[in-house]
Amino acid sequence: MTGARTDVEQVESANTAFYEALERGDFDEVSDLWLDPATDDPAAGGATDEDAADGGADGDPADDDEVADDGSAISCVHPGWPVLTGRGEVLRSYALIMANTEYIQFFLTDVKVGVAGDTALVTCTENILSGGPPPEAGGELGPLVGQLVVATNVFRRTPDGWKLWSHHASPVLAETDDDENDETPS
Secondary structure (H helix, E strand, O other), rough: OOHHHHHHHHHHHHHHHHHHHHHOOOOOHHHHHHHOOOOOOHHHHOOOHHHHHHHHOOOOOOOHHHHHHHHOOEEEEEOOOOOEHHHHHHHHHHHHHHOOEEEEEEEEEEEEEEEEEEEEEEEEEEEEEEOOOOOOOOOOOOEEEEEEEEEEEEEEEEEEEEEEEEEEEEOOOOHHHHHHHHHOOO
């Protein structure tokens, strides 16, 4: 049972590293934390140097298609965005977000981790505080905005540790006082 506890701790650490890299605007680290099927996960169809020499993961040139298919399976849904598929498209989205966000901080709550073999699922609530570009005349941050988002992060075990395979985040619609008053007993 010690191994399972260690896996959970490693996944929690990888999840935390992902959000901390986003807060710092460290695109290289964010990129390193995402699964790269061509190099990270031979068991899932990723190629190794040896595979490249012999045509595929088991010597079959048809395995080249599996590498491409697994790479396109990487996905991300940001709140209000369509599904982004493929490592390049997902990483471009993070580059855009980082380029257009002056300040962002995540306070994670309700974090739950489940591990099944080489796959892990993390659900959490992202309590986000962010600020846009400064006003034209001033040097301070633009207005700070708070947002509540629920997220699901799927990780795969690789030789280099746990890597993100999918991220899905959806906004939480807050109840207003008017919503509570609409509930009339029948």
